Amino acid sequence: MDPIRRSLLGQLARLSAGAALVPLSSVANAGINQQPPRREGDPTKRYGMLIDLRQCIGCQACTVSCHIENAAPLGSFRTTVAQYEVEHQETGEVATFMLPRLCNHCENPPCVPVCPVEATFQRQDGIVVVDSDRCVGCAYCVNACPYDARFINERTQTADKCTFCAHRLEAGLLPACVESCVGGARIIGDMRDPASQISRMISEHGDELMVLQPEKHTMPQVFYLGMDERFVTRPHAEPVALEVLDPHGKEMGYEFHH
Amino acid sequence: MDKSRRRFMKGAVAAGGVATFAAGYSDPLLKMGKGVTGSAGEKPNHRIHDNSLVPEYTVDPQSGELTLNPDQRVAFTVCYGCTTKCGVRVRVDKATDQVLRVSGNPYNPLSSDEHLPMRTPVVDALRGLSAYGDQGQQNRSTACARGNAMMAQIDSPFRVTHCLKRVGGRGGREWQKISFEQLIEEVCEGGDLFGEGEVDGLRAIHDHDTLIDPENPEYGPRANQLMVMEATDYGRSALLKRFTMNAFATRNYGHHGSYCGLAYRMGSGAVMDDLAKNAHTKPDIQNARFILYVGTAPSQAGNPFKRQGRLIAQARAAGTLDYVVVDPGLNASVSHAADHNRWVPILPGTDSALAMGMIQWLLNNEGYAKGFLELPGQPAADAANEATHTNATHLVIDTEGHPRRGRFLRASDLNQAEAGSEADVPMVVADGELVASDSVMAAELFVNREVALADGETLRVRSSMTLLRDAANEQDLATYAEHCGIPEDTIVDLARRFASHGRRAVTNSHGGMMSGHGFYAAFGMQMLNVLAGNHNRKGGSAVGGGQFNGVGEGPRYDLANFPGKRGPQGVFLSRSRFPYEKSSEYQRKVAAGKNPYPARAPWRSLAPPTLTEHLPSALDGYPYPIKAVIGCMANPIYGQAGLEALIADKLKDPKRLGLFVAIDGFLNETNRYADYIVPDSVMYEVWGFTSAWKGNLGKMTTACWPVVEPRQQKSEEGEPVSMDSFFIAVAKRLGLAGFGDEAIPDAEGNLHPLHLAEDFYLRAAANVAMQGEPLPAADESDIVHAGLAPLMPRIERTLKPEEHGPVAYLYARGGRFEDFKDHFKGENLTSAWKRTLCVYNEQVGTSIDTRNGELNRGVPFYSMPKLADGSAMREVFTEEEWPLLAFSFKSNLMNSYAIGLERLRMIKPYNPVMMHRQDAERFGISHGDTIRIESPGGSVVALALVGEGVMPGALGIEHGYGHRDLGATPHVIDGESQPDLEWLRAGININNLGFKDPTRSVAGTWLEPISGAAVRQGLPIRVTHIDV
């Protein structure tokens, strides 16, 4: 990638991250652009997550604990961690890069306005949720999310996604992925509370934080520390698991496709 | 942080996780195409939270008040997901007894950032895990992906819940259910059990009066013809060993070590002067400044997995540590998100070249802790405020052919002390004079001279350091570089950086040393720690805090001794820890004027008993045949390279082995060949005590108890069938001491019964709780918050009243853990290794290589991997024919028995092999191609993952896949077939590429010469593209 484009991307990423760091209570209910008004949830809070990539060890404890906590069908994920191989441009030295992903609970979520029945909505605490009583499973939101953060749950036949474990936050507990994070990379909290760990880390690392696909203006509220700016667009690399082979070399497909 | 970020992403992406997104998110689009309406779905429990679990408790964000969910309980126990054996907290649904989810125990150092002091009330510990004041994320206690997924074992469709007896021939995967009582009777009494002829039962085998072989009396009594093997100590070994070694008293016990990391452990034991237990160390990651990991990778794998992963992550973020991972394959431990960490690729099986190259540089550039190494004895060490000293300055007799060659020159050699007395210390040279090592404060490091003895004889002596330098200088750096594939200047750079951090530079190794010259490679790598003088130092190599032992001669009960206790006698099947020269066979050969060398098969006087030799040797009847095997969760057929091809047919033959009983919750590749299966409890259903293997600076013991009811069959007495109940029942039926009534002495000498597992483990708990300063009594709140309700009645009915409270306190915290505190006194670690550190190991240097009768070398040296008769592996299996070297690496997700866990399979369904782009081009293979991998012992089909993340010439195979059992092939039980899930068969197992060592006469796989460890790093292979 040429250096100019690189720095441009970097600027963009930083700018968006910075801009999104001002959770204005005045706009919380008003809705941004064509966003329908926010409802439910605690209007005094704005939840966000910070992922310190330097501390992510790629262990997938988050992936599995989330899967159990939220009873996701096998093969469907509310969060995942991708592991990339990267190479030093001059020396050829090779390292790994871990990228945990989940719903960004965007300040300007493109998944919300597309919902024909207003099942997908944003709570006043910023958490984007789906009301399964209303959801018709049309998957417009699944398509609208640029982060592939949603899926249709094969059991409920409704849209499913990360809720920041709202049921646990409401109980005063931590989301499963945060609680289980072996490397200590995931930090969640109320960004309106200046004393919260996440607020303190955001002010400490403000300039270094990046978000995914800032150019989409979704204003993600999952911030990455230690991010390589070239990853903010999410690399379009070939997936590694090309085919699963049986002992005779026959392709078996993916067990959990449904 | 390096802002320039000069690394760029590769076109091809490596490793796991990526697949999951593709898999998880392509589906909705598919669904859309099919026109899903949503009407067909199940209604979830909650309109917003769907089917997410109901929280185990709530914490008020303002007051912090904690309210338990009355439908659930949280209890502390241990995870069996890997040998780290972390303390975990398990959430259980009270109504269904189902485990809901698992995370870490905040009192347990293996799971927590900063573990809580024991005095913390349990309710405060639970609150500390919550979002209240962000506490739970400022100080987490976690379970890893596997630790989370493991709970599915409990209700796995492949779990064995009944006693089974085979139907048809061994290995046929067909079984009938029988009662526990029938199983015990048949196993003990024998008879024509399978219509294949008479089989000796354990009663007949339990014979301590008759020798196995009167010609070779050292083999010991016939009782040695029972062999007992287990995977590893998951907390219950004490009971298994009580039966095996002291009640039944057979010599032949073995565990997985010899196909896990034995070569490393022995290399470490060699520098620590502890070849009996093979002590080892872990770096103090928090205080080290430079760590060189060779053949181990924190956060990819290694033990303690989570703890090392977390510490390395923190060090990375804090920027306090610079570390290098030397490995044939790139892994998760090297992170692009932070600086000061780097991967250096190496050719498999060549680590001794790197070690000796670095040693050479350090010795030639004075890159070692000179002052420390010059300390010749303990008085000097004490004066210098060091915990111990090294033998760097000690003089070694090196006169060719001299009977004392390889021994230290001692005071008695010069008539200055009585041989063997305390004053008979090694001699050193100080100020040009020969002096006793305890008489001076410093001595010369490099000595090579003659010494005249009292009787006028002159001996050549060299100091340990000289011997090491001579060994290091045997090759030049360019040769070392060429052999290990690491450029010369990189070796120099590593050595320079290592030296520049002084005593805060550390190296650590493990499974990567399971190669053909692995013992000396590990010895050499560990030597770097000796040269740095980092043992017992802050930021150096730490032995760790040890454990509160409950199964010894405790303050309440003596669980180590009992009336009628026996000690095993005789030669191990693996012919280890016994010098060949003392065997009758050797004496006979010498008496007949024959050259006793080479021995028929290796006798390894330095090695512990090794399962790698036990089984094949027993089946071949050398040194003697066996009659019965009891295996507990052991799976050598899956774990030892080349074993299946070597022994499967022999194992099927009832004439070679009369009886094979396997105790396990699952049918694995090894117990598939059993005659009987004893269904075992799986984790969360078991009792036991574990500790940190290493890597924790404080003292700790993790306790586990059945926090859910075991799912398997019960005996007529109502006890769940398990490893414990099996050994207790057998011992009682055979009338063995140490079991049944009057089995466990207390401190006053009264005897207590051992009928139930808890009779043993709860008494061990009393020993743990009440040693040193006894734990206080648990209060009602602790008991409620730690979910102890099901346990309390058992404590009350088994233990003495004064023990109830402290034992409940112990279980309420999941064990006993020394408080998190400063484990340092100045620059020294408080728990220190006190023995002399060895630059030269006298025991190794005076042991005999039974291939040729020559002395083994007492210092590390470089060699390319060799086969059993000493010929170079590459001479027998040439590079032309087998151009690549396969290596295995531990998965951060899968383990060798986790393939049945769907939640791990969905993330990483199988293991494509890592191949370098250059090799791919060379063999006409593209990324994603199906390839055949052939070795001298096997052939497998794999998928090639082509990239730069592997050393050219090497092929990387992640361990844990390629199963044939554990569900990969259905077994038939009472005519009913297990489910057939082909996905459990996916991928490959490197051990299917292992091979029979063609240079042996008694059949054996390729084993490391000194340790007998299975070689799996650097297996010669070739690859071809195939069309399927």
Ligand code: SF4
């Ligand atoms: S990440 Fe996707 S699902 Fe989450 S708020 Fe943004 S658009 Fe919606």
Ligand code: SF4
């Ligand atoms: S649990 Fe934490 S360290 Fe592990 S992969 Fe997830 S984010 Fe990374």
Ligand code: SF4
């Ligand atoms: S590291 Fe993971 S699998 Fe191993 S014992 Fe700990 S939680 Fe279990």
